[in-house]
Amino acid sequence: MTTLIEARAAKPRRKPVGHAMLIGGAVAALAVGAALPWIVPTKIAMSLLAQAMFDALLATSVGFLILQNGRTSFGQAAFFGLGGYTIGVLVARQWVAPELALLAALILPTAVAFLLGLVISRITGVAHAMLTLAVGQAFYEVVFRWRELAKGDDGMSFDLPARVFGFSARKLQDPAFMLVLSWTILVLVLVGLVLFTRSRVGQVAAAIRDNEERARFLGYSTVMPPALVYAIAAFIAATAGILQACYNGYIAPQMFHWSTSGFALIMAIIGGAKFIFGPAIGAIVLFYIKDFAGQFAEYWPAIVGGILVVVTLTMPRGVVGLALLLWRRGTGR
Amino acid sequence: MTGHVIEGIGLSRRYGGFAALDNVDIAVKQGEIRGLIGPNGAGKSTLIDVLSGRAATRGGKVLLNGEDISALTPQERRRRGMARSFQRTNIFPDLTVEQQLLVAAWAVPGADIAEVMDELRLTELADIPAGEISYGDQRRLDLALALVGRPAVLLLDEPAAGLTMEESLGLARILRDLANRWKVTVLLVEHDMQVVFSICDRITVLHLGRSLSEGTCAEIRVDPTVIAAYLGTEA
Amino acid sequence: MLIQILNGIVYGGLLYLLAVGLVLIFGLREVVNFAHGALFMIGAYIGFSIAAMGYWWSGLLVSVFAMALVGCALDAAVFSTLRKHDHIVTVLVTFGILLILETVVTKVWGKAYLTYPVPPLLAGTVSIGGSPFPIYRLFVIAVSVAVAVSLSLWLRYTRTGLYIRAASTDARVTSMQGINVDRLSLIVVGLGTALAGLSGVVAGPLLSLSPTMGNYILIDSFIVVVIGGLGSFAGAFIAALLIGQIHNFGAVYLPWAATVLPFMLMVGILIWRPTGFAGSRT
Numbered sequence: 001m002t003t004l005i006e007a008r009a010a011k012p013r014r015k016p017v018g019h020a021m022l023i024g025g026a027v028a029a030l031a032v033g034a035a036l037p038w039i040v041p042t043k044i045a046m047s048l049l050a051q052a053m054f055d056a057l058l059a060t061s062v063g064f065l066i067l068q069n070g071r072t073s074f075g076q077a078a079f080f081g082l083g084g085y086t087i088g089v090l091v092a093r094q095w096v097a098p099e100l101a102l103l104a105a106l107i108l109p110t111a112v113a114f115l116l117g118l119v120i121s122r123i124t125g126v127a128h129a130m131l132t133l134a135v136g137q138a139f140y141e142v143v144f145r146w147r148e149l150a151k152g153d154d155g156m157s158f159d160l161p162a163r164v165f166g167f168s169a170r171k172l173q174d175p176a177f178m179l180v181l182s183w184t185i186l187v188l189v190l191v192g193l194v195l196f197t198r199s200r201v202g203q204v205a206a207a208i209r210d211n212e213e214r215a216r217f218l219g220y221s222t223v224m225p226p227a228l229v230y231a232i233a234a235f236i237a238a239t240a241g242i243l244q245a246c247y248n249g250y251i252a253p254q255m256f257h258w259s260t261s262g263f264a265l266i267m268a269i270i271g272g273a274k275f276i277f278g279p280a281i282g283a284i285v286l287f288y289i290k291d292f293a294g295q296f297a298e299y300w301p302a303i304v305g306g307i308l309v310v311v312t313l314t315m316p317r318g319v320v321g322l323a324l325l326l327w328r329r330g331t332g333r
Numbered sequence: 334m335t336g337h338v339i340e341g342i343g344l345s346r347r348y349g350g351f352a353a354l355d356n357v358d359i360a361v362k363q364g365e366i367r368g369l370i371g372p373n374g375a376g377k378s379t380l381i382d383v384l385s386g387r388a389a390t391r392g393g394k395v396l397l398n399g400e401d402i403s404a405l406t407p408q409e410r411r412r413r414g415m416a417r418s419f420q421r422t423n424i425f426p427d428l429t430v431e432q433q434l435l436v437a438a439w440a441v442p443g444a445d446i447a448e449v450m451d452e453l454r455l456t457e458l459a460d461i462p463a464g465e466i467s468y469g470d471q472r473r474l475d476l477a478l479a480l481v482g483r484p485a486v487l488l489l490d491e492p493a494a495g496l497t498m499e500e501s502l503g504l505a506r507i508l509r510d511l512a513n514r515w516k517v518t519v520l521l522v523e524h525d526m527q528v529v530f531s532i533c534d535r536i537t538v539l540h541l542g543r544s545l546s547e548g549t550c551a552e553i554r555v556d557p558t559v560i561a562a563y564l565g566t567e568a
Numbered sequence: 569m570l571i572q573i574l575n576g577i578v579y580g581g582l583l584y585l586l587a588v589g590l591v592l593i594f595g596l597r598e599v600v601n602f603a604h605g606a607l608f609m610i611g612a613y614i615g616f617s618i619a620a621m622g623y624w625w626s627g628l629l630v631s632v633f634a635m636a637l638v639g640c641a642l643d644a645a646v647f648s649t650l651r652k653h654d655h656i657v658t659v660l661v662t663f664g665i666l667l668i669l670e671t672v673v674t675k676v677w678g679k680a681y682l683t684y685p686v687p688p689l690l691a692g693t694v695s696i697g698g699s700p701f702p703i704y705r706l707f708v709i710a711v712s713v714a715v716a717v718s719l720s721l722w723l724r725y726t727r728t729g730l731y732i733r734a735a736s737t738d739a740r741v742t743s744m745q746g747i748n749v750d751r752l753s754l755i756v757v758g759l760g761t762a763l764a765g766l767s768g769v770v771a772g773p774l775l776s777l778s779p780t781m782g783n784y785i786l787i788d789s790f791i792v793v794v795i796g797g798l799g800s801f802a803g804a805f806i807a808a809l810l811i812g813q814i815h816n817f818g819a820v821y822l823p824w825a826a827t828v829l830p831f832m833l834m835v836g837i838l839i840w841r842p843t844g845f846a847g848s849r850t
Contacts, residue, residue, distance in 0.1 A: 072656050123838050126600045126655045127798075130790045131838055137787050138831040145827065200439055203428075207436045210425035217385065217419075218478065219411035219440030258783070262663060269660060298675065305667025312660045313649070 026191045033183035037176035046175035048287070050247060053182035055267060056283035057189065057240035061233045062261070063268035063279030064193060068202065068229045069121070070209040071128050074261050075136025076237050079109040081256035083238025084245035085143065089150055092158035099165055102242065109238035110231045117230030118223055133258055140256035155252025172246045182243050186280060189236055193276045196232065205229050266308045272318025281320055338363050338518040339415070339486045343393030344383050346376075353379040355542040356393070359520075361486075366512055366519040368533035368550075370526070372563055375539040377522040378420060381488045384520070385417040386410050397486065411440060414485035418478070418492055420522075422471050426464030430455050430474055433463060434481055441482030452511055453477045469500050476504070483515040490522045501525055505532045530554070538563060570697045572816055578705045578774070580812020581712025585767035586789040587796065587804040588719065589760030595736030595799050596753040597647045598655060602662040604764055605786025606669035611635045611765025612772045612781065613677050616684050619772075624687035631765045639761025640754050647757060648750060666782075673779045684772030708770050715763065716805055723801065732756055736799060788815070791834045 032039075040046045062076045083105045090101035116135070123131055143149065150156040160169040171177045196202045205225035208215045216222050245251050254260065264279075271282020286304065293303055315322050337360040346354040354376045361367045369377050382388040384395055386407040394403040402410055425433040431446070434455075438444035450456045453473045458466050463474055476492050492508070493501035509532040512519050523529045529536065529550075536553045538545040540562045546553065553559055586608055593601050611631045618627030646665070650658045686704045693700035723729035731747050775781055792811050796803030811830050818826020 072659070119839060120835070126659055127794065127838055129656065129659050130600070130794055131835060134787055134791060134831045134834050138828050141827045145823070203432060203436050204439070207425050207428060207433060210427050211423060214419070214423045214425065214478070215436075217387070217407050217411060217417055218437045219408045220436075221408060258787075262667075265660075266663075299671055301667040302671035305664035305671070308664035308667070309646075309661050312657055312664070313653075316657075 022191065022194060026187055029187045030184060033180055033187060036179050036183060040179070043175050046179045048291070050175055050179040050182055051244075052283055052287035053179065053186055054240045054244045054247075055264065055287070056186055056280040057182070057243070058237055058260075058264040059267035059271065059279035059283045060186070060189060060193070060276075061237040061240070062264045063271070063273040063282075064236065064276070065229065065233045066268065066273040067276065068197065068205050068209065069226050071121075071124065071132075071226075072265065073132040073136075073233075074129050074258060074265065075132035075134075075139075076233065076264055077256050077258065077260035078136040078139040079113055079234035079237035080241035080244075080260065080264075081139060081143065081251075081253075082109040082112065082234075083241030084251050084255050085150060085241075086238075087242050088156065088158050088245045088251035091161060092150075092156065094161075098161040098163075098169065102164070105242050106235060106238055109241075110235045113234030114227050114231035117227035121223060121226035121230065133261075136256065136261050137258050140253055140258070143256055144253045150251055153253055155250060155254075157250045160246060160249060169246075173249060178243070178247050185239060185243070189239070190276060190280065193232075197276065201225055201228060263304070266304055270307060270311050270318055272320035272322075274317050275320045278318050278320040282318060285319055336363070337361060337396070338398055339384065339488075339520065340396040340399075341380070341384055341390075341393065342396070344380065344395070345391045345393055346379055346383055346388060347391065352542045354383060354390075357539070357542070357544050359537055359544065361518055361520055363518055364512070364516055365534045366509065366521060366532055368529040368536040369520060369522045369539065370524075370529055370536060370563065371539035371545070374541075376542040377539055378490055379542075380539065381417060381490045381520070381522060385415065385488050408440075411484075415488070416479040416481075416484035416486070417488035418475050418490060420490040420494060422468070422475055424463045424471055424474050424478065427462055429460050429462050430466065431459035433474075434477060437478045437481040441484075444482030446481060449477045449481050452507065453480070469496060472496060472500075473504065473507075476508070480511065480515075480517070484517060487512075487517050487519045489519060491524060492521070493523065493525060493528055498525075498527070501528050502531065508532060571699050571701055572820060573813070574696070574701060574705065574709070576813035576816035577809065578708050578812070579815050580809040581709055582767050582771050582774075582785070583789050583792050583811055584712050584805055584808035585715060585763050585770075586785060587792040587808055588715070588801060589763040589767075590789060590793050591796075591799060591801055591804050592732075592756050592760040592763075593647070594793075596732065596749070596756045597643070597650070597658075599647050599650055599658040599662065600655060600798075601760075602659055602786070603642075603665040603669060604662075604761075604789070605782030605784075606666045606673075607635055607638065607761050607764040607782075608768040608771070608785060609673060609777075609779070609782035610638070610669060611768030612684065612777055613673055613768075614765070615769035616682060616772055616777055617677075619685055619687075624685065628766070628769045631769045632762045635765025635768075636758040636762035639758040642761070643754050643757035647753070670779055670782070677777070677779075679779055682777040684777055686773045704773060708774070711766070711770055715766070720801065728752070728755065788830065791830045794834050795837050 036049075037046065040049060058076065058080050061079070062073055065071050065073050065076070086105035086108050087101050090096055090104060091098055096104070120128070120131060144153050146152060160172060163169060172181075197206065204215070204220055205228070207218075208220065208222045208225055212222050241255060244255070267282040267286055268279035269282070270285060271280065272278030289303070289307070290300065293300065296303065311318060340360040342358055344354050344357045345352070357376070357380060359380070369380065371377055379388065383390045386405060390403065394401050396402065397410070397413055397415055402413065405413070425436075428436070431450070434446040434449060438446045450459065453476060455470070455474060455477055458470060463471060466474070472492065472495070476489070479487055479489070493504050496504065505528045508519065511517065521529070521533065533550060535547065535549055537547045538553060538559050545562060546556050546559050548556065586604060590601055590604055593599055611634075614634055615627035615631035618630055642665070646661060650661060690704045690707050693702050694706070695701070723733055731752055735747065735749055735752055771785070788811060792804055792807045795810070796805070796807035814829050814833075815826060818829060
């Protein structure tokens with residue numbers, strides 16, 4: 001037994017966190033989430049924090065594309081908006097049952113992203129950034145001009161149905177409930193992403209990100225796995241969009257706007273897109289900075305821009321990367 | 334069946350007005366290590382590219398175990414037992430050594446990475462991202478990626494480029510040994526004549542996109558056309 | 569019909585002024601400047617403030633010079649430090665700068681839409697093919713053509729132009745040839761942002777001024793740059809004219825297509841040549 005332990009200790013670092021620890025962490029995080037309504041002092045704080053959770057989900061979506069596909073997107077809001085608009089429009093028109101509307105709002109953006117991913121996964125770097133910016137903005141333009149769909153640039157409010165899946169849907173607009181719900185979804189999404197990156201298809205996607213040509217000559221189709229990653233990222237963005245639309249009972253073209261994509265990207269970069277948890281932490285860090293900088297609200301975009309420049313140039317692995325570095329130094333490893 | 338594992342018939346490829354490959358025939362027997370030599374621009378890398386499906390041939394065809402695979406994609410060729418390496422180190426820098434060998438293994442049913450890691454002395458490096466290991470280790474990893482699953486045919490494009498003489502000969506020894514034991518047929522492009530003469534069974538000499546000569550090491554060494562065109566007086 | 573074509577050329581000309589600045593900056597510094605639209609906007613606002621006092625032409629000059637200075641400062645302070653970084657880092661940094669500049673504009677000039685006057689000299693219309701056409705629009709066409717011609721002559725026939733073309737091909741090799749790339753890029757980036765300022769001022773009376781005016785035109789000029797092949801001056805010129813025509817004809821005859829067609833064109837070009845320009849250099 002001792003030899004086994006020694007052999008393990010002699011091996012160089014970087015063994016990933018075990019499944020037991022992952023499950024333990026997730027359970028602890030879920031417990032914290034359930035207790036949030038008693039921890040967070042006011043309804044307004046809960047409401048703001050719930051909004052931060054939507055942001056965290058969208059940032060996670062953007063970061064996952066960077067982590068797993070190595071692609072920087074300036075248009076992830078397209079799927080955020082598509083999720084929100086699908087549920088908003090379907091519920092407002094009452095064309096289908098709310099359960100079906102929810103399903104459609106998850107499937108449509110995911111399918112669109114998958115098809116788009118089949119086509120654009122070959123495009124890398126800056127060209128990808130410009131392209132996703134343009135594609136996202138094309139969605140925005142359509143929604144902005146198409147007044148019959150959802151009142152164009154005015155946006156549209158809609159009433160939630162009385163019941164969804166047998167539960168009272170009104171709860172979705174209660175800050176405490178929404179906070180717990182979105183926190184829980186975020187935790188589950190993060191755990192799901194960790195499991196994905198450890199799965200075969202996740203590892204193959206990472207290999208394709210690293211070196212597309214070699215992966216091809218090792219016998220892999222280099223189109224499918226990246227497209228799957230686009231689809232998963234869009235699914236997460238759509239989830240965030242659905243939550244936000246239901247919580248506000250309101251959809252507007254701003255959901256598609258490139259500044260929505262851009263801010264999500266900034267959160268991912270600040271948190272550290274090399275880590276699955278980084279973007280979510282980035283969203284929460286920015287949330288608290290915003291809270292702290294309340295009196296300078298009118299300078300907020302400039303503050304975020306400044307932080308982005310500093311983080312990009314001085315800490316390429318983001319806040320999480322910096323924290324890990326300090327921790328490793330502190331523990332002398 | 335022709336008894337050849339890998340065979341190229343009438344392979345041609347042009348880049349602009351330049352004939353990189355001009356009607357080249359090549360056939361390598363089971364278990365053979367075939368050296369591919371020639372001056373720069375002779376068409377060695379192009380031949381590897383055409384055989385592996387990275388570049389298309391203009392006319393001619395590629396046979397794997399007697400079966401025409403000219404129309405297959407690189408990934409289909411790999412799944413039928415053809416593996417290759419690249420002139421420039423071509424690994425997955427952010428994946429650990431073990432991770433990328435696993436990825437390579439998943440594409441081949443029944444492949445075992447332990448034997449490859451063991452033979453190529455990579456076991457110690459298993460958990461380190463490939464971008465952080467030394468150049469010599471990266472070249473062995475590059476070879477290991479191609480050797481996972483014991484391919485029937487291995488096309489190697491200067492696997493020892495950039496290595497010291499000692500490292501090159503070490504790599505050559507491993508290659509010779511594994512090819513014998515695992516019954517891998519090898520087509521090897523190499524500039525280092527010492528490596529070529531020490532491990533190859535037969536040698537094909539390319540010159541200006543054409544096959545100039547073919548024979549055993551001893552025959553090639555004394556072939557007057559080869560000496561005139563390539564080896565010069567040193568050999 | 570003729571009027572529509574001319575209107576398309578007007579918008580194409582504006583896009584060309586912006587796109588060519590992006591091409592210049594990318595060529596020398598390998599920076600994809602997301603802040604270019606914001607510089608366009610600031611140019612317009614500076615010109616506006618001076619024009620509002622009754623000095624339209626001084627507004628034009630001051631704005632162009634001010635933006636040239638801003639460009640030099642950006643190059644010295646930011647772009648020159650980005651040389652060793654990945655392209656996507658330059659995108660993030662210039663995106664951050666864009667947010668800062670937008671905030672500056674909002675603070676100084678407010679969020680309201682402002683109307684930029686037409687200079688008295690160029691007020692009024694002429695009759696073209698029986699329809700009235702604003703003289704000012706002809707002036708915009710003239711400015712873009714003048715810039716296009718003088719830029720191509722400069723790049724082709726002067727020593728500096730030769731250096732710029734060489735550095736755009738390979739900055740490292742060029743600097744090894746003993747050419748001071750840092751000084752060269754100061755000129756080039758300054759020129760690029762000055763053109764953004766010029767474009768902002770001449771566009772001012774055509775578009776209304778607002779803190780978001782830079783975003784729309786930035787995306788359109790990205791499309792131009794991508795369709796023209798990032799790094800190609802002639803490509804940018806042709807693509808700008810093309811997008812200008814699509815923009816205008818579409819707006820009149822096919823509003824739906826006009827919105828989406830340029831994006832589709834960009835996607836198509838990138839799929840056709842995914843590693844042709846920006847991709848391969850990343």
